Amino acid sequence: MRMPNLGLTFIALPLVIQAARAAGIWCYETQDPKCGPLHWKDISKSCGGESQSPINIDRRKAHRDRNLDEISFEGYDQAPPGRWRLMNDGHTVIMSLDGTSTAEQINITKGGLEDNYRGLQFHFHWGDHNRNGSEHTIDGHRYPMELHLVHLNTKYKTLSEAKGHPNGIAVLSFLFKISGADNTNYNTIVAGLRNISRAEDYVDLASTFSLSNLLPRVDLLSKYYRYKGSLTTPGCEEVVTWTIFEEQIPISKTQLSAFVDTIYYKPVATALLKMTNNFRPLQPLNGRKIYASRDATISHGHPIAVNLLVPLLLALLACHFSGPS
Ligand SMILES: *[C@@H]1O[C@H](CO)[C@@H](O)[C@H](O)[C@H]1NC(C)=O
């Protein structure tokens, strides 16, 4: 009984993989393991590269860099004129900031960035009801969701041009934490989700809003981690300056569930699957350095230093007080 099935699988599987590769189709494991992250390097060589993202931010190994001062956010505190389009692109929920007069007005500089980067789009990665779905982890801790604000170096006109340069893209990454109350600043986005259940659906939001509404308070944004990595989806180009903020964005369980329960992948054959766990697995650091901003936490989990330092300080104090007086 099983033999004919097996035979068919052996013939059909390589054909399916070849077809997917030829078309550059990629997906997450939860949609179809045949085009999941383990196969991405077959459609884009960079996905098997040495400087890939996401990574675990190990704060015990982060290097303090005092040049990593406050990022200057321009145009983040005003609602630009026009409309924003929220879309289900088959892999995520994405808001495009480009293509309107607003494109030039939302940009970031400083914070150790050598150039000016303009806002292009933002999108999310999430898990499911039982699993946290951030892409980056901090000290091995995975968070329920992650927001990526993708910016292009203003030296370059288009995304594809920027992808050809090591400093082409800067992504600001925010992790989420669960709060008891709704984060009302996310109401517009969460309400829009039901209009974009299916892949390629989009909805034009009635009004724009300040991007800063989506983020933690500005005085908490000087705490971040920085490293050089890649896009976390194919082609995985290694052109991204990553900024992972320490302060998390609160969101209620109900709001998070709206992502998990409402959004669907593009149908595979006849199966309509919910978009869940749309995050790439962690990638090896391969000797890259992670830098901590001036204000970021790095002391966390430094038992050796504390164990040596405290007795040393006590000894010094003892000397001081018992010294000549
Ligand atoms: C950055 O944004 C500000 C304010 O929105 C704008 O005045 C400025 O021209 C922008 N800079 C660039 C390089 O696009």
Ligand SMILES: *[C@@H]1O[C@H](CO)[C@@H](O)[C@H](O)[C@H]1NC(C)=O
């Ligand atoms: C998932 O995130 C929640 C909220 O931040 C946290 O309490 C929980 O420990 C996380 N679970 C795992 C397995 O990391």
Ligand SMILES: *[C@@H]1O[C@H](CO)[C@@H](O)[C@H](O)[C@H]1NC(C)=O
């Ligand atoms: C979004 O969906 C709701 C009901 O599900 C509908 O009332 C509303 O008109 C839709 N909005 C747009 C802009 O399509």
Ligand SMILES: [Zn+2]
């Ligand atoms: Zn992303």
